[in-house]
Amino acid sequence: MDTTATPHVLVVGAGPVGLATALLLRARGPAVTVLEAAAEHAPRPGSRAIFLHRQSLATLAAADPALGTALVGNGLVWGARRTTFDGREVHRRTYTPPPADRAPFSSLPQPVMEELLRAACRRAGVGIRWESPVTGLTSSPDGVVVRTPESEHRAPYAVGCDGARSAVRRAVGVRLRGPRSPHAFLVVDVADDPARPLPCERAFHYRDPRMAGRHVLTVPFRGGLRVDVQCRPDDDPEALAGAAADWLPGLLPDGHACAVTWASHYRFQQVVADDFTDLHGRVLLAGEAGHLFAPFGARGLNSGIADAAAAAGAIATGDVTGFAAARHRAALLNRQAAGRALSHLTAPGFRQRAAQRLAAAAAPRCGRAGRWLDSAPYGPRDAGVPGSRY
Helix, strand or coil: CCCCCCCCEEEEECCCHHHHHHHHHHHHCCCCCECCCCCCCCCCCCCCEEEEEEEHHHHHHCCHHHHHHHHHCCCCCCEEEEECCCCCCEEEECCCCCCCCHHCEEECCCCHHHHHHHHHHHCCCCCCCCCCCCEEEEEEEEEEEEECCCCEEEECEEEECCCCCHHHHHHHCEEECCCCCEEEEEEEEECCCCCCCCEEEEEEEEEEEEHEEECEEEEEECEHHHHHHHECCCCCCCHHCCHHHHHHHCCCCCCCCCEEEEEEEEEEEEEEEECCCCCCEEEEEEEHHCCEECCCHHHHHHHHHHHHHHHHHHHHCCCCCHHHHHHHHHHHHHHHHHHHHHHHHHHHHHHHHHHHHHHHCCCCHHHHHHHHHHHEEHHHCCCCCCCCCC
């Protein structure tokens, strides 16, 4: 077996969180090697995680100002938020987007985000080893040995950023715990049509009559629109996706080309790792390797960027125990916030449904009621991921 030169830190996973972790580590000095199971040019379909909060942008820009500029320049800051109930508008807010250097967020497809992060990592001297799945990992008080099919990598620390099915998490024996939502959601990406541009607004539609009373969220991003449909308990999400040509045009401007570029469906997990480090404090977990929750409020990606920053700081200072405690606490807060948003959306109880109807009836005379309907689907803001939200 070939034994590679020893990097200071190993990062497993070349998604947004892994790349951010590598970049933030390099900004503090250590050499970094990223191990990624996929091929460099493997297809990466769909917009997936599209929303970077203000704090995430600031964190990445501090490590590479050119990256911060590119993330905003290649993204979108919409100028309106709108909410309807049974087809009637109950809240609207319009505003002038601020200058790029004070952007409150940026909405761009995850593949574009990853491309920009990879370019920043190259500038910083981060090495990425593609087609290098983790086949084994051993930690000790002195460091970590990570095995891939072709090599054995040794380092003082490793950071697992390899997603929901994390090989790193499994290797160190950490478990995810929490409930799984029974409710299915369908997400469809629609390409923008220059002849009939999509409205540059985020819109949430309670009980949308155009979708037979289902909730619908539409979120613009650079180059397209995310359409998120809350399925009914008896819906077949695949059949609903297959029938998109029938229902999707009704949600878009008349005459829009309606080109679907990606569709997927999912049921949310609300799980958090028992611990964010291994027994010896040499392996750290970040992003979906450490937590999975409903993404309302864009919590998944942005909490992962916060994990990345905390992991880089912990390795630089040696305070891995403090990292584990702080990020576990933040993950629990985010799960609670996302759970509140999910409960609001699904409204399983009579009181929840009645509160929504009463707020919708009061909204024309009470701005607070409309603002609540507009904000409640995303959960509270003070949950470990500071910054703006949908």
